[in-house]
Amino acid sequence: MSPSLVTPRFRLLRYGLAALLLALLIADRLFPPPLPGRDSPHALLIVARDGTPLRAFPDRNHVWRHPVTLNEVSPLYREALLRYEDRYFRWHPGVNPFALLRAAGQWATSGRIVSGGSTLTMQVARVLEPTPRTVAGKARQILRAVQLEARLSKDEILTLYLNYAPMGGVLEGVEAASRAYLGKPARRLSHAEAALLVVLPQAPSLLRPDRHPSAARAARDKVIQRMHGSWPEADITDALQEPAYAQTLREPLLAPLLAERLKKTAAGRPRIDTTLDPQAQQTVELLLADRLGALPARVSMAALVVDNATLEVRAYAGSADFTDKERFSHVDMVRAQRSPGSTLKPFLYGLALDEGLIHSESLLADVPQSFAGYQPGNFQQSFHGPVSVAEALTKSLNVPAVEVLERLDPVRFVSLLRRGGLKLEFPKGGEPNLAVILGGASTSLEQLVGAYTAFARQGLAGKPRYTPDAPVEEQRMLSAGAAFIIRDLLESGGPMGRAVESGAGIRRGIAWKTGTSFGFRDAWSVGVSDRFTIGVWIGRPDGTPNPGFFGANIAAPLLVDLFNSLDAGPPGRRTPPPNVKQERICWPLGTRASHEDASLCQQSRLAWTLNDAAPPTFPDRLRGGEARYAIQITTDSQLRARANCHTGPLATRPMARWPAVLEPWLDEDLRRRAIPPAWVASCAGQARPESGLKIVGASDGEILRRPVGGNAPLLRLEVRGQAGGPGPGGEVVWLVNGRPSARLAAGKGFEQRLAEPGHYDITVLDDTGSYDRISLSVR
Incomplete structure (x- = not known):
């Protein structure tokens, strides 16, 4: 052949190949492989801080897929997968021609498909774009596999397989299968478990270990036998003896209400990591469930556990039982607005x-x-x-x-x-x-x-x-x-x-406080230790009262149990800040004992003070004047006197007043020290109300009858000094059932209409602390 003919033919071949490559490139761009993108349907997995699934939400096709990376899957699984499914995965361009020729020969000699000759890349292509099991379908797989190899690294292709391989039912991917069948993450698979999950995609429905354990074991053992030379013989022997077991498929359900809450923030993410501790969460849910039998119907509970060091939530129970609709299971009481009672x-x-x-x-x-x-x-x-x-x-x-x-x-x-x-x-x-x-x-x-x-x-x-x-x-x-x-x-x-x-x-080492809202609607208990702050709420989410339910008897015991279970360690030693001191203070003045005359320190108390401040007792609400005052007493009899009515020598004694509302509540010893002594005989005319008071107009223990159809009885009382009538200048305070009702001149009568049947305590007191009290009943 002459050179003149070779050159045109070579050029024609070159241009033809270039045109073919260009056509393939254009076709590749026009018909790219269907790679999963950000908007691809996927399940949402909410996991605890250690990766334990708390709750999973399927994708819109109701498929469960828990995304993982290569490093999150056991190397035993990766090794068995490549050895059993595609040992030349790292070297071929997506298609293994020798495997295809072997599969074609088997098909030609037996008349049926014995092996598909598929590489892992081809299997990924079939998962991403299902094709019929025909020659045309196989050709399409091959083309897609080549496209995948051109676009992705080997690790990226293997990661797609790990996440999308069919595992039976609605499960896809090794992580979803490991969690569902084995109850553990894929990174902790044993040799036998790794082999089981490797073989499962070959016939997901027929090899499910929860339904067909015998078939699953036989297929698994084929994989294990293939690992001779790669795994130690002792491990292979142990793996072959291990039963092929699987737990019943069920949705993970820990902290379900928190999961629903976080689901709204997913924004397209396939996984949300939380700060929850799975053991703490399970403990909290079990303790709540343990109390359900003692609670009335429709009563729910909520609990929250926070790590003080990081503010991370370790346990979150928004309702007592997520499966009990009668107890408003879907109402998250961690977030609900309720009356806090005394917890403030x-x-x-x-x-x-x-x-x-x-x-x-x-x-x-x-x-x-x-x-x-x-x-x-x-x-x-x-x-x-x-x-x-x-x-x-x-x-x-x-x-x-x-x-x-x-x-x-x-x-x-x-x-x-x-x-x-x-x-x-x-x-x-x-x-x-x-x-x-x-x-x-x-x-x-x-x-x-x-x-x-x-x-x-x-x-x-x-x-x-x-x-x-x-x-x-x-x-x-x-x-x-x-x-x-x-x-x-x-x-x-x-x-x-x-x-x-x-x-x-x-x-x-637990500081805690309880609270009960009005009408027994909410029972609270919140406690703090060195490690945790824990809060408990118990009540009905619809606000219906629960008589007899209050923080101390219903919420506090649960709080104590939670601390016992979650934080049983000894408390640490705390030292006060520099501006906190222990000091002796005195009642009734409330000031430092070191600053007061001993006679004014009627009770000594050991107190915490802050910023070197020892503020005095609040000003008296019922009477004016200073808390400190002075009286004159005789030097011999120590009786009260004045110079205008007593000719002997007098001394000055400092005194400290208790708040007027408290004087009737003092014991006899305190009254002797708090109330001025009696007047000397020559000053008896000075007595007025401070020498002692007497209620007149009704007697102690009297019963007043309410006329049928008539007006409520009107009580008319006056006060007298025991040593003569009260003078016109003094004032007294009248209290009905302990509550101030009127402040009147001592000589003015007191009137009170007793509108309701029942028991009434009537008290009168003056500015010196003298008082009298009677009890009445209205029937």
């Missing part, structure tokens, strides 16, 4: 400490009082008389809390809470008032627990974090000193509580 009291006293209004043993009055018409009562309908801040907090007394809130101001209190991250919601048109401290607003368990972390974090409250990438959001709720003091009071009762070893958490 620790913040009130902490903020009052920071404002310099109180110390831990400030004298408060737990007696019936009226605050501009608001008359709070205690939960147990009883009163304790003189109490300290520490006692008022640990016993959750209402009247002292309202007394402190009145001094702090409700609007300022709510504003300071909001500054610290705890936002209270009020009814439409409602504004902060004194009732807020007793539950007259609403908040959520989530916000409450976040606020309580301040007691373990030097006064910094934090927003609970549910995902590792959530930012740390914290706000200053209290000073470090105030947070230390309040936590110590809640844990042990403070210095006085430790003195008698009566603190609720003194041996466990």
Whole structure:
């Protein structure tokens, strides 16, 4: 052949090949392989901090697929997969011609398909674009496999197989199969388990280990036998003896309500990692489920566990039982707005400490009082008389809390809470008032627990974090000193509580507080240890009352069990901040014992003080004048006298007044020291009401009858001094059932219409502390 003929033919061949390559390139661009993209349907998996599935949501085709990377799958599985399915995967261009020729020969000699000759790349192509098992279908697979190899690395192709290989039923991918059948992540597969999942895609329906264990084992053993020379013989022997077992397919269901909450933030992601600890979550759910039998129908529970160091949530139970619709299972009570009852009291006293209004043993009055018409009562309908801040907090007394809130101001209190991250919601048109401290607003368990972390974090409250990438959001709720003091009071009762070893958490290092909303609708308990802050809510999500359900008897026991199960370690040793000191203070003045005359220190108390402040007892609500005053007494008989009625020598004695509302509650010993002595005989005419009082107009124990159809009886009373009638200048305070009713001149009569049947205690007292009391009944 002459050279002149070779050149045109060579050129023609070259141009023909170029045109073919160009056509293939254009075809590849026009008909790319259907690679999964960001918008491809996928399941959503919510996992715990260690990767344990909490809950999975299928894709729109109801397929379960849990995305994994190569490094998240056991090397045993990867090794067995390549050895059994495609040992030349790393070297061929997507198609193994020798395997295809072998498959064609088997088909020609037997008349049926014995092996498909497919590479892993071809299997990925068939999964991404299903084709019929025909020659044309096989050709399409080959073309798609070549396209995949041109676009993706070998690791990327293998990752597609790991995530999309059919595993039986609605399961796709090795991770979904491992979790569903074996109850473990794919990174922890044994030799036998790896072999089982390798062979499963060959016939997913026929080899399912939950339905066909014998067939699954036989197929698995073929894979294991193929691993001679790659796996140690001892491991192969053990793997062959291992049964092919599988658990019943079921959806993971831990923290289901949190999963639903986070699902709304997925934004196309196939997986959301959370901060939850799976063991802690399971423990919380089991403890809640254990109490269901003792609860009435339709009562639910919620619990939240937060790590103090990181603000990460370790357990989240939004309802008592996610499967029980009768208990409003789908209502997330971690987020619901409810009345917090008394759980805000620790913040009130902490903020009052920071404002310099109180110390831990400030004298408060737990007696019936009226605050501009608001008359709070205690939960147990009883009163304790003189109490300290520490006692008022640990016993959750209402009247002292309202007394402190009145001094702090409700609007300022709510504003300071909001500054610290705890936002209270009020009814439409409602504004902060004194009732807020007793539950007259609403908040959520989530916000409450976040606020309580301040007691373990030097006064910094934090927003609970549910995902590792959530930012740390914290706000200053209290000073470090105030947070230390309040936590110590809640844990042990403070210095006085430790003195008698009566603190609720003194041996466990737990500071906790309970709360009950009006009408027994909500029972709360929130506690703080060095490690965790835990909150519990129990009630009916529809707001129906549960009489007899209150924080101390229904929520607190569950809180204690949660701490016992999750944080059983010994408490660490805490030291007070530099601005917190223990000091002796005196009642009734409330000031330092070292600064007072011994005669004015009628009771000594060991208190926490903050910022070197020992504020005095609040000013008297019922009478004016200074708490300190002086009287004159005779030098011989120590009786009270004045120079205008006594000719002998006189001495001056300093005195300290108790708040007028507390004087009737003092024991005899305190009364002898607090109330001035009797007048000397020559000054008896000076007595007026301070020498002793007597109610006249009704007798103690009298029963008043209410006329049928008539008006309620009108009570008319007067007061007399025991040593003569009261003078016109003195004033007395009248109390009905402990609540101030009127302040009148001593000579003016007191009238009260007794509108309701029942028991009435009538008390009269004067500015010196003298009083009289009678009891009446209306029938």
